[in-house]
Amino acid sequence: MTKDLKKYIISFIIATLIFIISLVLTIKYYNKLYTRNINGSLVTILDKINENNTINEEEIVEILNSKDEYSSEFLLKYGIDDENSEIILQNVNIKNREYLFITLLGVVYLIILLVIIIIKHKKEEKKLKSLTKMIKKINFHDYALDVEKNEEGELSSLKNELYKTALVLNEQNSNLLKDKTILKDSLSDISHQLKTPLTSVNIMLENILDNENMSDEKKNEFIKDIYRKTSKINSLILELLKLSRFDADAIQFESKKCSIKEIIDEVLENVSVLCDLKNINILVSGAKNVSLVCDAKWQIEALTNIVKNCVEHSNDGETIDIYCEENDLFTKIVIEDYGIGINKEDIKHIFERFYKGSNSSSDSIGIGLSLAKVIIEKDNGYITVESEENKGTKFIIKYLK
Numbered sequence: 001m002t003k004d005l006k007k008y009i010i011s012f013i014i015a016t017l018i019f020i021i022s023l024v025l026t027i028k029y030y031n032k033l034y035t036r037n038i039n040g041s042l043v044t045i046l047d048k049i050n051e052n053n054t055i056n057e058e059e060i061v062e063i064l065n066s067k068d069e070y071s072s073e074f075l076l077k078y079g080i081d082d083e084n085s086e087i088i089l090q091n092v093n094i095k096n097r098e099y100l101f102i103t104l105l106g107v108v109y110l111i112i113l114l115v116i117i118i119i120k121h122k123k124e125e126k127k128l129k130s131l132t133k134m135i136k137k138i139n140f141h142d143y144a145l146d147v148e149k150n151e152e153g154e155l156s157s158l159k160n161e162l163y164k165t166a167l168v169l170n171e172q173n174s175n176l177l178k179d180k181t182i183l184k185d186s187l188s189d190i191s192h193q194l195k196t197p198l199t200s201v202n203i204m205l206e207n208i209l210d211n212e213n214m215s216d217e218k219k220n221e222f223i224k225d226i227y228r229k230t231s232k233i234n235s236l237i238l239e240l241l242k243l244s245r246f247d248a249d250a251i252q253f254e255s256k257k258c259s260i261k262e263i264i265d266e267v268l269e270n271v272s273v274l275c276d277l278k279n280i281n282i283l284v285s286g287a288k289n290v291s292l293v294c295d296a297k298w299q300i301e302a303l304t305n306i307v308k309n310c311v312e313h314s315n316d317g318e319t320i321d322i323y324c325e326e327n328d329l330f331t332k333i334v335i336e337d338y339g340i341g342i343n344k345e346d347i348k349h350i351f352e353r354f355y356k357g358s359n360s361s362s363d364s365i366g367i368g369l370s371l372a373k374v375i376i377e378k379d380n381g382y383i384t385v386e387s388e389e390n391k392g393t394k395f396i397i398k399y400l401k
Helices: 003-052 057-065 073-077 092-139 154-210 216-247 260-270 272-278 296-312 368-378
Strands: 256-259 281-285 291-294 319-326 330-337 381-388 392-400
Touching (some): 092 154, 260 291, 291 296, 291 392, 296 368
Antiparallel strands (some): 256 291, 319 330
């Protein structure tokens, strides 16, 4: 038995005893008053009979209802002490049995309540031990908790909250393991993406430095190749920095109402050189009167990455269609090419970081579409893709209002 329970029981016993004693004394006091009142009425009746030798019923009733004081001296003349006598409505044995019965009732009441308290305490103690075991399991990363046997009460509520906490911790633990795996894979991919061009740059620089007789034409060729590879490295680093800032939630979007036409015009400007090299024509429809609440700068970057992907996967001389529409629920932008498409195995991974499909170009880093998806979702949008090999790819973007 715990100290707290002992204190509680002792306090309860004292309070109950005080209650019983107070009850007995109160009953005794009022019984005494009642007896004195009856005795007084009888004294008056006897006195009346002594005077007149007769008394009628009305007079008896009147006397019994009266509150007049009486003199105990009259009874003493007959040898009767109304304080101590057992004769006039004072039966000591009856009164003692009454007090004893009341006391026994109080004791029984006390015992029953103590038994109830102890049983309840044992149950609560058992629940507390169960909760302690649950907490220990959680501390050892065991989140398989049993909540099937549940009852009402504060401890049951606490058990439910512990179960919820265990679920949250389990999910967080799983997410941490996933994040750790993703980070490991990402670092491996980044290392690979940087290692290859850097190795090539070092080899070409060594050739230039070691070969003093190298022709200017060969040197220029190496320098151009070094420029291309360092540009690729620079692009990779910039994309990684952007993704890292999004992961750290360090980018605050400044959303305002923008014209879709102005956004797409900027996108077309960004991919114009690449389109010229492949003689790609981009047709835009429905953008003139469509607006969008977004951070225009970031959405331009996202759409540029998508259009650039379409250009890279289109054959020379083909066309890319961009069409827009707006309703009460969302603003939709569809970007569709008619190039080499994406196979079924690759399409479900198309937005994963560093993923390069079987139809990706050798210069592809595998970040552009992943970054585009992150940016679009940041502005309350989502992106889906439909594709068929050798028939083309369609990117569908919806910005919810």
